[in-house]
Amino acid sequence: MRSAAEADLPGAREASAQPRVVVVDDHGLFRAGVRAELGNHVDVVGDAGTVDEAVELILAQQPDVVLLDVHMPDGGGVEVIRRIAGKAPEVRFLALSVSDAAGDVISVIRAGARGYVTKTISAEELADAVHRVAEGDAVFSPRLAGFVLDAFTHKPDSSEQAELDQLTAREREVLRHIARGYMYKEIAQRLGISVKTVEAHVSAVLRKLQLSSRHELSRWAVQRRIVSFDGG
């Protein structure tokens, strides 16, 4: 998605100590929980329980980060991102889900989310992820790193391989470390590079994921039997 790529420009947004956050989830209990947990670390400026409410709220508030549930009625997180995309390109999305289905997670990332974390994440880690996304970085949980490695590792056949932007050895190495449970700082230390470089690699992976052909990735999804249940 264009907006995500543009948001990578340095200085596109000034990093503030308290990012303004909107929480979108169709479970009221979960929204209340996140508000309580994040209360001290970020500035939660509102929450929404439906796609329509979310779009209205995000356009009105223009938050730094939207914590976005992947699964919601009426199109879920992907639909929210689609409807915001052209109107508020500054707003960044961090997907948050209990879902294990690779297809769902990959589609919300491809729609433009800057990262994906699971709902079992601790409050500190979540706050850290929000700050990072607010500063324009990508946030990969071990699970997302695994999904992405799987998506790019799979080679349908040599003729079509060129279509899919392959990951560089370094990008692969960074993703492997994330999947192994290492944090950016630790990865930087182990690979002898700076944290900024680690972040740059992750952002590059995100871009490749968003730009590679839809056809190629859906083929991958079909072959892995992870296509989402239609309408289910």
Place this chain on the structure above:
Amino acid sequence: MASASPSAGGPVNERWRRLRLIGGRVTPLLVLAAVFALLHAVGVLPREDAHAIRGIVIGIFVLGFLVGPGFVRLGRSLNFERTARIREQERAELAAHLHDSVLQTLALIQKRAGDAGAVAKLARHQERELRRWLFERPGARGGDSVKQRLEMAAVEVEELHGVPIEAVVVGDGPLDTRLDALVQAAREAMTNAAKFAGAERVDLYAEIAPPQVQVYVRDRGIGFDPDTIPVDRRGVRESILKRMERHGGRGLIHSTPGQGTEVELSMEGVPT
């Protein structure tokens, strides 16, 4: 096809009856007409009969054309109702499943609300169970694969020791004796991490890309000095390192006191 389930609603049954009635009458007539037409064409029938039969044949074909479209329409709407009925059955099955699993667990959680550990355990167990039910297609479970075995081992260790294990497995392949040993070693590494590290969670990462397979088990626990593993710690020596060696693989332990441990298992020459 013709055996509509007895539990189906009245209108559907009624339509089935009508369809079978019409089908039962029209089909033999059309077959009869075709047979006569064939006989006529071949010239088997006497000439006098042929004229009369030709009239009958034409009449039957006309009847077929008149009734045919209605017949097809009826068939379609019937199909639609069948689909709706199947959907209804699926919904009922879902409701039943939720009742047996999620609602029961929620009831248990309410009862044990005071015991934070028990509540977390119940919730995690239910989450995993529901996920399995939602995302694993019945067909996909046939045969043991390395991925399935590793994920299963992670779940077992987690439930046994109450420490969450975040399992991420990339790629897959069929299980053989050597890979089975690798899974056992990984299981032992996860058990050690859950039992001794005192970490909040354990990360399992595996990359199965025959001919190479790599597995990492990592925790952010207390760590230890790998050079001074006590001789009696059979788990590490026998179950992990020696086991890997016996099967032509390699086990490495990276650990720093205070920072945690990572066990690295690798195997080459795995059949593709």
